[in-house]
Amino acid sequence: MIKKLLLGAMVSAISTAALGHGATSSSFEPDTNRIKSHLFFLADDLLEGRDTGSRGHDIASLYIATEFSKYGLKPMGTDGYMQSVEFRKALLEQESPAFTLSTDEGEVSLSYPKEYLTGPSLLNAASQVSGELVFAGYGIVADELEHNDYQDLDVEGKIVVILSGKPKSFPSEMGAHLASGSQKARYAVDRGAIGMISVTTPTAEKVRPYQSRLSYIHTPRMAWLNEDGEPANSFPQLKGSAFLSEGAARQLFKNAPVSLDEIYAQLEEDKAPKGFALPGTVNMSKKSKHSQITSPNVVAAIEGSDPELKDEYVVFSAHSDHIGFAKTVKKDNINNGAMDNASGTAVMLETARLFSQMEQKPKRSILFVSVTGEEKGLLGADYFAHNPTVPVEKMVADVNLDMPILTYEFADVIAFGASHSDMKASVEKAAANAGIELSPDPWPEQALFTRSDHYAFVKQGVPSVFLVPGLKSKDPEVDGSKVFGEFLSTHYHKPSDDTNQPFNWDAARTFAEVNAQIGYTLATQEQKPKWNEGDFFGETFAKDRQ
Numbered sequence: 001m002i003k004k005l006l007l008g009a010m011v012s013a014i015s016t017a018a019l020g021h022g023a024t025s026s027s028f029e030p031d032t033n034r035i036k037s038h039l040f041f042l043a044d045d046l047l048e049g050r051d052t053g054s055r056g057h058d059i060a061s062l063y064i065a066t067e068f069s070k071y072g073l074k075p076m077g078t079d080g081y082m083q084s085v086e087f088r089k090a091l092l093e094q095e096s097p098a099f100t101l102s103t104d105e106g107e108v109s110l111s112y113p114k115e116y117l118t119g120p121s122l123l124n125a126a127s128q129v130s131g132e133l134v135f136a137g138y139g140i141v142a143d144e145l146e147h148n149d150y151q152d153l154d155v156e157g158k159i160v161v162i163l164s165g166k167p168k169s170f171p172s173e174m175g176a177h178l179a180s181g182s183q184k185a186r187y188a189v190d191r192g193a194i195g196m197i198s199v200t201t202p203t204a205e206k207v208r209p210y211q212s213r214l215s216y217i218h219t220p221r222m223a224w225l226n227e228d229g230e231p232a233n234s235f236p237q238l239k240g241s242a243f244l245s246e247g248a249a250r251q252l253f254k255n256a257p258v259s260l261d262e263i264y265a266q267l268e269e270d271k272a273p274k275g276f277a278l279p280g281t282v283n284m285s286k287k288s289k290h291s292q293i294t295s296p297n298v299v300a301a302i303e304g305s306d307p308e309l310k311d312e313y314v315v316f317s318a319h320s321d322h323i324g325f326a327k328t329v330k331k332d333n334i335n336n337g338a339m340d341n342a343s344g345t346a347v348m349l350e351t352a353r354l355f356s357q358m359e360q361k362p363k364r365s366i367l368f369v370s371v372t373g374e375e376k377g378l379l380g381a382d383y384f385a386h387n388p389t390v391p392v393e394k395m396v397a398d399v400n401l402d403m404p405i406l407t408y409e410f411a412d413v414i415a416f417g418a419s420h421s422d423m424k425a426s427v428e429k430a431a432a433n434a435g436i437e438l439s440p441d442p443w444p445e446q447a448l449f450t451r452s453d454h455y456a457f458v459k460q461g462v463p464s465v466f467l468v469p470g471l472k473s474k475d476p477e478v479d480g481s482k483v484f485g486e487f488l489s490t491h492y493h494k495p496s497d498d499t500n501q502p503f504n505w506d507a508a509r510t511f512a513e514v515n516a517q518i519g520y521t522l523a524t525q526e527q528k529p530k531w532n533e534g535d536f537f538g539e540t541f542a543k544d545r546q
């Protein structure tokens with residue numbers, strides 16, 4: 001799972017209820033020895049944490065392709081099972097960033113990284129921008145919410161200064177999309193801005209203090225390269241960007257028509273601060289080092305049995321990459337990613353085998369996509385969603401597996417995103433067939449629907465769910481939400497997410513079974529999944545799909 005602000009809120013108390021079996025028999029019988037073998041292989045130290053582009057991840061990919069081949073699945077990559085993706089990797093030269101504010105009162109230089117942060121540029125080895133400043137609230141334009149931070153502002157040829165985050169009143173998942181970095185860049189670029197400066201807010205400090213961001217300054221940025229060798233999803237119009245600490249923001253807002261304190265006070269009351277021109281100009285520059293890496297998605301299919309519906313695909317996605325070596329740990333420095341996401345990949349492989357064994361295949365075809373670069377920003381999935389090996393409109397649903405915690409016998413599953421489409425009913429039915437129930441998203445404020453690989457499919461209009469074991473435990477002694485919280489605080493993205501985790505193979509069996517049931521239901525039901533009427537994601541991304 002991609003690193004963001006998972007912790008805090010996720011540990012919030014969700015009561016546990018021990019449930020009995022919903023005893024419905026099923027035709028899928030997952031083999032826990034196989035799941036365990038996949039997981040232990042993928043999470044072995046020899047694979048060195050499966051970093052995107054590393055030899056360890058290449059071996060993982062070959063393993064996955066070999067398993068697909070063993071089950072007789074159809075290769076659906078661009079080179080057999082493999083779909084190789086070119087990436088550019090950019091590293092910031094840590095000595096290079098410069099930021100100067102010039103006003104009537106003189107020049108002030110901010111110090112990196114103490115007072116402000118900036119990331120590497122994926123486009124230019126040397127970047128520089130200077131311009132006048134315009135404050136534009138949160139920098140969001142959302143017609144659906146009658147919100148326009150750029151109203152009456154002229155930012156053409158200027159640097160926009162925006163608040164980190166989004167208004168409190170925005171619905172969480174929709175808000176996560178609208179306030180994402182790439183959306184904010186788009187709103188700015190569409191209006192002619194040439195640079196973007198984000199400033200922290202009291203809320204942002206609470207969720208992710210400036211100090212905690214300092215541990216990520218050496219993190220590279222990556223993007224997949226299009227046919228012209230250009231980084232995808234990038235904005236060449238923006239020549240510079242920065243994230244300002246509160247102290248640095250105060251320098252920028254000194255002598256501003258509205259003080260930073262007044263703006264912060266407006267945020268408290270959830271009022272949208274009005275934009276205005278800020279005094280002075282800013283000059284920003286930095287240097288970035290570029291390299292190119294290649295890393296594969298692995299893609300395979302099981303052909304459906306219906307002569308017409310077999311052209312439609314139910315997609316399973318799971319990321320195979322993890323984060324490689326830990327830089328700050330000396331002894332065991334391998335981030336094995338046993339739960340993130342060797343477990344999801346192992347379950348997907350067993351699901352593929354179960355379908356391959358069925359005498360009567362489901363009507364629709366099933367596509368298994370093992371994606372790379374998830375930890376770098378859902379990159380492999382985004383590449384596949386933009387360059388699918390089957391027509392994008394023929395992908396009728398995506399079921400994503402990422403970081404299922406398989407250490408207790410859960411009595412329910414959570415399908416993030418289920419409330420956006422009629423997949424909710426399908427998942428509910430499939431879960432019941434596997435003897436468990438579907439629970440609503442326990443952390444709507446975390447907007448997890450926008451935080452793993454399925455979201456790349458959502459952005460191409462494909463109705464999707466992100467499936468994880470629920471927090472209800474069959475064992476009254478076990479509190480699922482506590483187990484989950486402890487995993488996040490202790491092992492998540494750390495070398496201890498390894499095979500010493502107390503795996504419960506019955507849980508793995510149940511998860512594989514419910515996963516297969518969902519795929520079967522979606523691939524067999526008469527109608528393909530549909531976005532709910534008027535749903536924001538359907539309206540935004542699936543307008544052209546019939």
Ligand SMILES: [Zn+2]
Pocket residue numbers: 001002003340375493
């Ligand atoms: Zn992760």
